[in-house]
Amino acid sequence: MSHPYSYQISLHLLSAGARQPHRRYLFTVALTLAGWSLIAPNAAKGDLVKLLNGGEVRGKITAGIGSEGNIHLQSMTGATIVIESEQVQFVTTRPDIVEEYESRSRRIKDDAEAHWELAEWCRQRGLLPQREHHLRRVTELNPDNDKAQSLLGRVWHQGQWVDKDELMTSQGYVKYKNKYITPQELEVIENTADELERERGWFQKIKLWYGWLDGQHENRRPQGLTNLAAINDPNAAPAVMKFLSTDPRIDIRELAVKILVRTSGPKATTGLVKIALFDESLVIRTQALDGIGHDYAERAQNAFVKALKHESNAIVCRAANALGQIGDKSSIAPLIEALITVHHYQVAMDIPNNQTYSFSTDGNFSSNTPAVPLGVMEAVRAGRLLPPVFAQSPDAPQPLKKMVTVRIEHSNVEALTALSKLTQQNFGFDKRTWSLWWSAEKNASGKLKGKG
Structure with missing residues (x-):
């Protein structure tokens, strides 16, 4: 059964000789229909026809563009509208929820409360641009609405609400993954991404050359050693640590230390610290510690200080020994704590x-x-x-x-030795006396600077 009010209206483009009043009448019909579709409570059709005269007709295109070049559109009232293509500026399809929003937005009161409610309605349905429009209107009608201001990305600064992005940009920050960082930090991040790519390349190469050392082709072993010994890129350090520093052969681990010392840099320092703490050979550990160098001593020192709290007493003692060799007085306090563990x-x-x-x-x-x-x-x-x-007899x-x-x-003798070297004092393993003395020293000399 058809809709009781179903009927067909044809909008024809008049010829040049047609009477002008008739042209105005036809466009009036189109505009009236457009108005019906905008205010109807159950508007759920997603197609919109924009007319050249500025009017809009909304509904559902049922037959597309017909053989006569006409667009057949069914409004939500059930009427079928036939529009010649010459009258049309463009046709667009929008989700049904957008059509419902259009209807709601035309019915609300122009006050802060109504716009806030519609903004929430839009948020729940994922209409974010529409939500922002109504939040802005809320702040126009009620500038003291802190929540709306915040949701728009604004902050209170020097007595007024300002856009947070603009404020942070004016202060020299840049936005990266929804966080504000300095340009220097951004440069580090970008460089890090490039370094990671280089690291991956070295993993492939070093894995291949390392494999030659024990491969079936004996003639490749010298070439593998030559290739490994020639490495001079700091980005190779992680791969060197993975493949060479864990080898059971001491000569291969020595080669790892030599590569890390030659390439230098933060990554190599991290590797040398790890070897200096955990390698089973005193010779290898000593070579690693000696190879850290002055430029990266501070980085190494931070790692050694952290190792003073290791669960293994052997690692604690090695870390204390390393800190005594580095010789920076800023490690005195943690060394005092490490006297007895x-x-x-x-x-x-x-x-x-x-x-x-x-x-x-x-x-x-x-x-x-x-x-x-x-x-x-x-x-x-x-x-x-x-x-x-214990030896026992079988019958026991x-x-x-x-x-x-x-x-x-x-x-820990190593911690005491390091403290004595740094301070030229010796209070034995009396942690309380060491702490009192060090506190008095800092109070007397002010802020500690330099090395002892």
């Missing part, structure tokens, strides 16, 4: 059958003997996790085993 070790302790022990939840234990068995303490202090194996009763967390308080 506490570490925990998991050990498997033999409990003889005729011996009883009770263990607490924190890993401490007590027995009917006054001290922890000597074997356990010797193993812990030597850095081994297991006590020595087997001792019980218990995994124990042993708490050891270490007095």
